[in-house]
Amino acid sequence: MKHAGTTLRKIFRDAIRHEPEKAPLLAWPLACGAKTAERTSAVAFAQGVLTILVPDETWRCQLQGLGPQYLAALEQISPLRVNRIEFVLPARQQRL
Numbered sequence: 001m002k003h004a005g006t007t008l009r010k011i012f013r014d015a016i017r018h019e020p021e022k023a024p025l026l027a028w029p030l031a032c033g034a035k036t037a038e039r040t041s042a043v044a045f046a047q048g049v050l051t052i053l054v055p056d057e058t059w060r061c062q063l064q065g066l067g068p069q070y071l072a073a074l075e076q077i078s079p080l081r082v083n084r085i086e087f088v089l090p091a092r093q094q095r096l
Contacts, residue, residue: 071085
C-alpha cells in the first residue's frame with residue numbers, strides 16, 4: 001500500500017507543477033479522504049491558511065478536532081506549507 005501512496009504523491013506533484021500556488025487546495029481531497037472531500041471544499045489558501053467550506057456546525061466541530069491530522073497529511077503532499085486550516089460555514093448559514 002505504501003507504493004500506491006508514493007505513486008499518488010508523484011502524480012499530484014506533476015499535476016501542480018504549473019500552478020504550485022493551488023497545491024494546498026488540490027491536496028485537500030487527498031489529505032482528508034474521499035468521504036470528507038464529498039462534503040467539503042477547499043475554497044482559499046492565503047498566508048499559510050487553508051480555508052475549507054463545511055456543510056454545517058457539526059461538521060466544523062468534528063473536522064476541527066482532526067485539524068492536526070490533516071495538517072500532517074498536507075505537509076506530506078503539498079509543496080507549500082499549510083500552517084492552519086480554517087473550517088467555515090456557507091455564507092447563508094453564517095448570517096443566521
